Each structure stands twice: as structure tokens, then as C-alpha cells.
Amino acid sequence: MTFTVTGDTVHGTERIFPFDLIPRVIPDAEWQKIEQGLSQRIIALNLFLNDIYHGGKIIADGIIPEDVVKSAAHYRPEMVGVDVPKDIYIHICGSDLIRDGEGNYLVLEDNGRCPSGVSYLLENREAMKRAVPGMYRALGVRPVDDYADLLRKTLEFLSPRQAQSPVCVVLTPGLYNSAYFEHSFLARQMGIEIVEGRDLVAIDGYVYMRTTRGLVQVDVIYRRIDDDFLDPQVFREDSMLGVPGLMDAYLKGNVALANAVGTGVADDKVTYAYVPDMIRYYLAQEPIIDNVPTYLGWREGDRRYILEHLEELVVKAANESGGYGMLMGPSSTKEERVVFAQRIEAEPRNYVAQPVVSLSRHPTICGDHIEGRHVDLRPFVLYGEDIEIIPGGLTRVALTKGSLVVNSSQGGGSKDTWVLYQ
Amino acid sequence: MLSRVADSLYWLSRYIEHAENLARLVEVTRRDSLAIRGASSGESIWRPILFASDLEDEYENAASDDEKNADVGYFVTLSVDNPDSIRRCIALARENARVVRDQISEEMWVELNSIHLYLKSQAAEQDYLQDPDRLFRKIIRFSVVFQGLTASTILHDEGWQFSRLGQFIERTDKTSRILDTLTFTGDEPERSELLSVLRACSSFAAFRKEYVDGVSFRNVASFLLFSQAFPRSVRFCLRRLDETLHAISGVAPGAFSNEAERLTGSALAQINFSSVDEVWSRGLHKSIDDLQVRLNNIGQQIYETYVHLPFEIRNVTRTEGIPLDWRHQQQQQQQ
Structure with missing residues (x-):
């Protein structure tokens, strides 16, 4: 399996994604709690999105400052007052979980725009079944292979034309995207077309794909491109990846998008800090899985704390992903800290900080022996007619000794995750 | 099927057929030029190849830029300055194959990828100088195998x-x-x-x-x-x-x-x-x-x-000819 690294022209861009043979095992009881916690969370996130694009009771009730919502980079004023199919915004969510010193799972961040990695999970499982079939059978591992079916059902559920079998497509930025392998893998597994923007055309409020038999109407688009690039008539007008007129068709309800437009406001790293409050507010429940304590740059007191404790904290840019734009306090140099302090002062809204949670470690093959390496877990949640979470998720591992950064673009690898029947 | 996919499959096999024919033409010409050694500078026997592939102007330009290209056989086979060289055609075939990876078999991909890697390697350059037969046999063999796989694996x-x-x-x-x-x-x-x-x-x-x-x-x-x-x-x-x-x-x-x-x-x-x-x-x-x-x-x-497709596409605001930019946009971060 390969992926692509951005911004490395010397060594070319295709890389192998390293895979560790020792699986991470999760007992059933532990998994059930994770499942409940993630279901609770995706419901709350969706209620939040529906709320803020329809008046914002949560803002009026003083739970979340209006400023936090409206200043999020991915807040889309175009979506105010728009009803999305079934009121679901985030259909596919990948929340990153870590474990603290007591073994509790905590949510590190939510990925509610275009979470990636599920293809690695599925391929890892195939590789493990071939490599250690005996162990796999003896332990009783819950299967993951119905993911593609579940995803397809989730997409079909959104179709505006329920009478006939819906036409769903995967919309990819293209060949040069780091996750192109995954886009094409999922399309193949679901038995649907993978399309680029230039394969689609919007005419009079409907979206069609260009085929050798002429135009075919499209009902549901699983888009793996950012909001910004979806439609040059509405968002970035220099976008060469999008479809002019797509938003018009979407707003008219003639085509569904998964995920919806504007979900980025919910996985913003500042909004994140308020998710436990959302759960209490909308569901009147306590969060089953907690957040990592988070300091917000825009709060005066928090900011002072961040600047005074840079050496102990992990600082993250609010709207970056993939481990880019991050400061690991304990391993940073003085120069890096000075740079980050300046950035935080200049753009406090754009930075959050968290204490370094010592990610749990897991035995990992390192050369000819086994050592502990830090891991996290990204389960994949599907929200359609029901909420479905395939057992396990992608366990990412920081292959460099002592490193806490597990992102594939920063030298991370992955493991198979085994959820047991008991 | 998607028009773009049909187009890529068309060009994939077209480039490979093109490369195979060039390889045979160059190989035969090279052998004949050995037979009539001394008869002429060797230049005239190569002329028809350039003529047959419509490459006379490109050749003149490339040959004056880089003396390696003065050798017509090299120019047609391995030159990176010739948009129509075997090497470039195979690279283009591979680009098209990447787009339709889900339409072709693993075996087809492996064959194409390995000839591509070979043609851009030092080994190919070396074979061209020391064992050209090996180079051309490899290319022709590849094409024949690839066409066989196309017929029998998809x-x-x-x-x-x-x-x-x-x-x-x-x-x-x-x-x-x-x-x-x-x-x-x-x-x-x-x-x-x-x-x-x-x-x-x-x-x-x-x-x-x-x-x-x-x-x-x-x-x-x-x-x-x-x-x-x-x-x-x-x-x-x-x-x-x-x-x-x-x-x-x-x-x-x-x-x-x-x-x-x-x-x-x-x-x-x-x-x-x-x-x-x-x-x-x-x-x-x-x-x-x-x-x-x-x-x-x-x-x-x-x-x-x-x-x-022969219908009018309205409101197309696509700018022309900045593939680099396009490539850059495709590389947008994934979460």
C-alpha cells in the first residue's frame, strides 16, 4: 500500500505505509464502552451542526460563544437555514482516541470532514488473516469486512430518489492526492464509480456524470474533497477539482453530499473543547468518553497559561490536520517555542494546547526485537439509518522511539486492531 | 462506464502498441545499418524512421540541444526530450493505467510498472549502449505479454x-x-x-x-x-x-x-x-x-x-493549462 507525502520533491511522493505485525487487542467490554461513547458523540455533534445552522439555540443559551462558532475556518454561512437529508451532517466520522495513565480512553480530536484511513484498516486485516490465521481464529476476532456494505447503505439512505436504486459515487480530488488509493479502494469495494470533478456536470439543478452512454443522474456523492473546492461558483473560484453548479443542486435537494457542507465547524480544535458541554446540553447525559483537557488560545487566562508552559504542552493549529502545524513542547527547541509564541500572540483563535498525555504504548516490532511504541486508535463511525461502528479501528503507531506523533505523513505506521467476541 | 475511464483505457493500449511498433522499427533499422556499414554515415538509413513517426522537427531541435539525441535510435527509444519516445510513451501508458487501476488486473499493472521502472533506470541506458538487442526484446516482449494479459485476465x-x-x-x-x-x-x-x-x-x-x-x-x-x-x-x-x-x-x-x-x-x-x-x-x-x-x-x-460528450456545458470557468496548480490542489490534506 502506498500513500503520498505533500511537499517532498526530492524523494518523490509515493511512500509505503509501514505495518506492524503485532495486533492491538481490545476486549469486548472495553469496546462496548467505546461504541456507546462514540455513538453519543456523533449524535451530539450532528445536533450541534443542525442547531447552529438553524438559529443556534446553544449559542443563545450561552453554552458556546457565538464567536467560536462563526470564526471557525470551516463555518459555512451558505448553510444557514438549509435542511440536509435526514438532518444528518456527519455521516462518516473518525474520532481519534488515546488512553491516559489510568487506562481511560479519551477523545483527542474529531474528524468530521473527510476522515481517511479505513482502507488501511481493511487491508491490515486481510494481511493479518494471511500472516497468522491460527491465532486469528483461536482468539475469536470480530470481523470488519462488512464496512463497504455499511458505507454504501449509509450513502443510499441519503438519496433524494428513494423510488429507484440510487446512483452513488466517490468524488476524489484525483490521482495525486495522498488518499487516492483509499478513494479507489472504497469505490471498488462498494461497486460504485470513482469520479473526479471533471466527470460530473450540473445542469439545471441536477448533477450528472459523463459516461460512454451519455449523462447519468447522480444521487449521492461521497466526496473526499474539502468544501473549499466543491464548487467554484460558490467557494474557491480557482478550484479545478469541483463542479460548477453542484451547490445549487445540493441546496435544491437534488443531490446529497456525504459529509454535508459545513461540518468542519464541529471538528474545529476550539469547538472540540465544547463537545462535552454539547453532550450535556442536547442529550442531558454525561460524556461516556471524555476529552483531553484543552486550553484555548483565545481565552485570556488559558493563553497566559499556554505561553508560560509551552515546554509541557502540545500546541496545535485549530484547522490543520495530518500533524502539520504542531508544536510538541517537551521535544521542541527554544527557537521553535519562540516562533510558536509569536504565532499564538498573533492569532490566538487559531491555537489550542493540551497537556502531553503520555499515549499508551504497545509492543511493536523494531528491527529484530520488540519494543513499546506509542499508539492511538481511530474508529470509524457511520451514521445513516442506524449508527454503525465496525469493531476496532485503525491503530496508528509512532515508529520512532519516544515519538508521540502517529500521523502517516510524519513517520507513523499502523497495526491491526482486534476486538474480541468476549 | 465513465467517459474518462474509457478514454484512459483507450490511451493505455494505444501508447503500448505505439511503443512496440517503434521498438521493432528501431531494432530492424539498427540491424540493417550494421549490414551496410561504410555505405553511408548511417544518417540516411535512420531518416525514414523520423519520417514515419513525424518527428523530423523535434529531432533537429533535440539533437542541437543535446548530442546524445543526435543518435536517432537513442532519440526514438530513450530520450526524455522526445515527447514520443518509447520511454515517454510507456510513462504515459502508466499514468493512464494508474487512473484505471480498478479496471485492469494486478498482473497487467505489475508488467507495465516494471517496464516503466526499467526504462527510466540506468540499466536501460547501459543496455542501449552495450546490449541493445536485450533492450528491444524486453520492450517487445512486454507489449506482447501485456496484450495477452489484457485478453486473458480482465x-x-x-x-x-x-x-x-x-x-x-x-x-x-x-x-x-x-x-x-x-x-x-x-x-x-x-x-x-x-x-x-x-x-x-x-x-x-x-x-x-x-x-x-x-x-x-x-x-x-x-x-x-x-x-x-x-x-x-x-x-x-x-x-x-x-x-x-x-x-x-x-x-x-x-x-x-x-x-x-x-x-x-x-x-x-x-x-x-x-x-x-x-x-x-x-x-x-x-x-x-x-x-x-x-x-x-x-x-x-x-x-x-x-x-x-456533445452537449453544451454551461458556466465552465475552468482555467486552461496549469496542470501543476491542478496537481497541487489535488494534494489537499486529508484528515
């Missing part, structure tokens, strides 16, 4: 038909161009030249079977244009092209539903009801020129009919 569905279109239109074009090299000097070609042309079309043994009365200019032309059974003759390839177009549209043979079908049917009829006498009285070069104009039109019409 569904014979619409996508496969599009790859056949690419293959046969390119093969028609190449056979006719190779034949046309005989008209280059305007003199009656020598026997050795006739043999080279037959070998460049892998057709020496097949020719012997159909024409026992010997190697003459008229016989060679008649064979490469009109043979019913030889799979690289113009007639044979046009017939396949015609069949494939009808398999795609489902329209009965002899009728047509689009311009590509009409032009192909007409070109095939022209060949079917013509004769070597007629070709001779019009002039071989003129006849081949006409054929190539027809082939260009057919290629254009396949594109118009199946890829560039």
Missing part, C-alpha cells in the same frame, strides 16, 4: 472494447507508416529495404506463406494493406476497429450510429473494394496519406462521441 466488457479501439487504430496507423518509409526516397526500394519493412511488421514468415512468387514492392504493399489473415495488415485492423465500434454501440454491422462508425465503415469499404493496381495508379504515398487523414478523423470522432 472482463471482455465495454472497457476492454475501448482498449481494443486504441490498439487497432494505432496498429493500422503504424503498419501504414512503416510501409510508407519505402516511398521516402522516391526510388524503387531495394530488396533489403523490403525485407526490413516486413521484419519491422513482424511479418516476414507470414508474407512468405501468402506470396510464394517473391519479394517485390507491389507484393509487400499488397500484403501489408490487403491481407485478410495477417493481424497487422491495414484491412485486418480496420475490420477489428469496425467490429469493436459496433460491439460498443450495439448497432448492426453495415449500419452506423455515429461519425466514428461511419468513417471506419467507409475506410474499411475503401480497402475492401480496392486493389493494389488502384493504389499504384494513385500512388502509394498518396493513398497512405489519405488513410492517415481518415484515421485521425476516426480517433477524433471516437473522442467526440464517447468522451467529450
Whole structure:
């Protein structure tokens, strides 16, 4: 399996994604709690999105400052007052979980725009079944292979034309995207077309794909491109990846998008800090899985704390992903800290900080022996007619000794995750 | 199927057919140039290759920029300055294959990827200098294996038909161009030249079977244009092209539903009801020129009919010609 690294022209861009043979095992009881916690969370996130694009009771009730919502980079004023199919915004969510010193799972961040990695999970499982079939059978591992079916059902559920079998497509930025392998893998597994923007055309409020038999109407688009690039008539007008007129068709309800437009406001790293409050507010429940304590740059007191404790904290840019734009306090140099302090002062809204949670470690093959390496877990949640979470998720591992950064673009690898029947 | 996917399958096989034909042409020419060593500087024997591939201007430019390119064999085979070199064609074939990875078999991909890696490696450069036979055998073998895999490892569905279109239109074009090299000097070609042309079309043994009365200019032309059974003759390839177009549209043979079908049917009829006498009285070069104009039109019409759909796309604000930027946008972060 390969992926692509951005911004490395010397060594070319295709890389192998390293895979560790020792699986991470999760007992059933532990998994059930994770499942409940993630279901609770995706419901709350969706209620939040529906709320803020329809008046914002949560803002009026003083739970979340209006400023936090409206200043999020991915807040889309175009979506105010728009009803999305079934009121679901985030259909596919990948929340990153870590474990603290007591073994509790905590949510590190939510990925509610275009979470990636599920293809690695599925391929890892195939590789493990071939490599250690005996162990796999003896332990009783819950299967993951119905993911593609579940995803397809989730997409079909959104179709505006329920009478006939819906036409769903995967919309990819293209060949040069780091996750192109995954886009094409999922399309193949679901038995649907993978399309680029230039394969689609919007005419009079409907979206069609260009085929050798002429135009075919499209009902549901699983888009793996950012909001910004979806439609040059509405968002970035220099976008060469999008479809002019797509938003018009979407707003008219003639085509569904998964995920919806504007979900980025919910996985913003500042909004994140308020998710436990959302759960209490909308569901009147306590969060089953907690957040990592988070300091917000825009709060005066928090900011002072961040600047005074840079050496102990992990600082993250609010709207970056993939481990880019991050400061690991304990391993940073003085120069890096000075740079980050300046950035935080200049753009406090754009930075959050968290204490370094010592990610749990897991035995990992390192050369000819086994050592502990830090891991996290990204389960994949599907929200359609029901909420479905395939057992396990992608366990990412920081292959460099002592490193806490597990992102594939920063030298991370992955493991198979085994959820047991008991 | 998606128009873009059909287009990529078409070009994938077309580039590979193109590369194979070039490889055979260069290999044969190289061998012949050994035979007539001393007869001339060697320059003149290479000329027809450039002529057959329409590369005379590119060659002049590239040769003056980099002396490596002055060697026509190198220019056609490995040069990165020649947009039409075997190496560049294989790279383009691979780009197209990446787009349709889900349509082709793993075996096809592995073969294509390894010839691509070989052609851009130092090993290929070295083979060109020290063991050129090995280099050309490898390329031709690759193409034959790849076409075999195409026939035996993927569904014979619409996508496969599009790859056949690419293959046969390119093969028609190449056979006719190779034949046309005989008209280059305007003199009656020598026997050795006739043999080279037959070998460049892998057709020496097949020719012997159909024409026992010997190697003459008229016989060679008649064979490469009109043979019913030889799979690289113009007639044979046009017939396949015609069949494939009808398999795609489902329209009965002899009728047509689009311009590509009409032009192909007409070109095939022209060949079917013509004769070597007629070709001779019009002039071989003129006849081949006409054929190539027809082939260009057919290629254009396949594109118009199946890829560039003939409807008006409104509000297209796409800017032109900044692929780098496009590539950059594709690289947007994934979460």
C-alpha cells in the first residue's frame, strides 16, 4: 500500500505505509464502552451542526460563544437555514482516541470532514488473516469486512430518489492526492464509480456524470474533497477539482453530499473543547468518553497559561490536520517555542494546547526485537439509518522511539486492531 | 462506464502498441545499418524512421540541444526530450493505467510498472549502449505479454472494447507508416529495404506463406494493406476497429450510429473494394496519406462521441493549462 507525502520533491511522493505485525487487542467490554461513547458523540455533534445552522439555540443559551462558532475556518454561512437529508451532517466520522495513565480512553480530536484511513484498516486485516490465521481464529476476532456494505447503505439512505436504486459515487480530488488509493479502494469495494470533478456536470439543478452512454443522474456523492473546492461558483473560484453548479443542486435537494457542507465547524480544535458541554446540553447525559483537557488560545487566562508552559504542552493549529502545524513542547527547541509564541500572540483563535498525555504504548516490532511504541486508535463511525461502528479501528503507531506523533505523513505506521467476541 | 475511464483505457493500449511498433522499427533499422556499414554515415538509413513517426522537427531541435539525441535510435527509444519516445510513451501508458487501476488486473499493472521502472533506470541506458538487442526484446516482449494479459485476465466488457479501439487504430496507423518509409526516397526500394519493412511488421514468415512468387514492392504493399489473415495488415485492423465500434454501440454491422462508425465503415469499404493496381495508379504515398487523414478523423470522432460528450456545458470557468496548480490542489490534506 502506498500513500503520498505533500511537499517532498526530492524523494518523490509515493511512500509505503509501514505495518506492524503485532495486533492491538481490545476486549469486548472495553469496546462496548467505546461504541456507546462514540455513538453519543456523533449524535451530539450532528445536533450541534443542525442547531447552529438553524438559529443556534446553544449559542443563545450561552453554552458556546457565538464567536467560536462563526470564526471557525470551516463555518459555512451558505448553510444557514438549509435542511440536509435526514438532518444528518456527519455521516462518516473518525474520532481519534488515546488512553491516559489510568487506562481511560479519551477523545483527542474529531474528524468530521473527510476522515481517511479505513482502507488501511481493511487491508491490515486481510494481511493479518494471511500472516497468522491460527491465532486469528483461536482468539475469536470480530470481523470488519462488512464496512463497504455499511458505507454504501449509509450513502443510499441519503438519496433524494428513494423510488429507484440510487446512483452513488466517490468524488476524489484525483490521482495525486495522498488518499487516492483509499478513494479507489472504497469505490471498488462498494461497486460504485470513482469520479473526479471533471466527470460530473450540473445542469439545471441536477448533477450528472459523463459516461460512454451519455449523462447519468447522480444521487449521492461521497466526496473526499474539502468544501473549499466543491464548487467554484460558490467557494474557491480557482478550484479545478469541483463542479460548477453542484451547490445549487445540493441546496435544491437534488443531490446529497456525504459529509454535508459545513461540518468542519464541529471538528474545529476550539469547538472540540465544547463537545462535552454539547453532550450535556442536547442529550442531558454525561460524556461516556471524555476529552483531553484543552486550553484555548483565545481565552485570556488559558493563553497566559499556554505561553508560560509551552515546554509541557502540545500546541496545535485549530484547522490543520495530518500533524502539520504542531508544536510538541517537551521535544521542541527554544527557537521553535519562540516562533510558536509569536504565532499564538498573533492569532490566538487559531491555537489550542493540551497537556502531553503520555499515549499508551504497545509492543511493536523494531528491527529484530520488540519494543513499546506509542499508539492511538481511530474508529470509524457511520451514521445513516442506524449508527454503525465496525469493531476496532485503525491503530496508528509512532515508529520512532519516544515519538508521540502517529500521523502517516510524519513517520507513523499502523497495526491491526482486534476486538474480541468476549 | 465513465467517459474518462474509457478514454484512459483507450490511451493505455494505444501508447503500448505505439511503443512496440517503434521498438521493432528501431531494432530492424539498427540491424540493417550494421549490414551496410561504410555505405553511408548511417544518417540516411535512420531518416525514414523520423519520417514515419513525424518527428523530423523535434529531432533537429533535440539533437542541437543535446548530442546524445543526435543518435536517432537513442532519440526514438530513450530520450526524455522526445515527447514520443518509447520511454515517454510507456510513462504515459502508466499514468493512464494508474487512473484505471480498478479496471485492469494486478498482473497487467505489475508488467507495465516494471517496464516503466526499467526504462527510466540506468540499466536501460547501459543496455542501449552495450546490449541493445536485450533492450528491444524486453520492450517487445512486454507489449506482447501485456496484450495477452489484457485478453486473458480482465472482463471482455465495454472497457476492454475501448482498449481494443486504441490498439487497432494505432496498429493500422503504424503498419501504414512503416510501409510508407519505402516511398521516402522516391526510388524503387531495394530488396533489403523490403525485407526490413516486413521484419519491422513482424511479418516476414507470414508474407512468405501468402506470396510464394517473391519479394517485390507491389507484393509487400499488397500484403501489408490487403491481407485478410495477417493481424497487422491495414484491412485486418480496420475490420477489428469496425467490429469493436459496433460491439460498443450495439448497432448492426453495415449500419452506423455515429461519425466514428461511419468513417471506419467507409475506410474499411475503401480497402475492401480496392486493389493494389488502384493504389499504384494513385500512388502509394498518396493513398497512405489519405488513410492517415481518415484515421485521425476516426480517433477524433471516437473522442467526440464517447468522451467529450456533445452537449453544451454551461458556466465552465475552468482555467486552461496549469496542470501543476491542478496537481497541487489535488494534494489537499486529508484528515
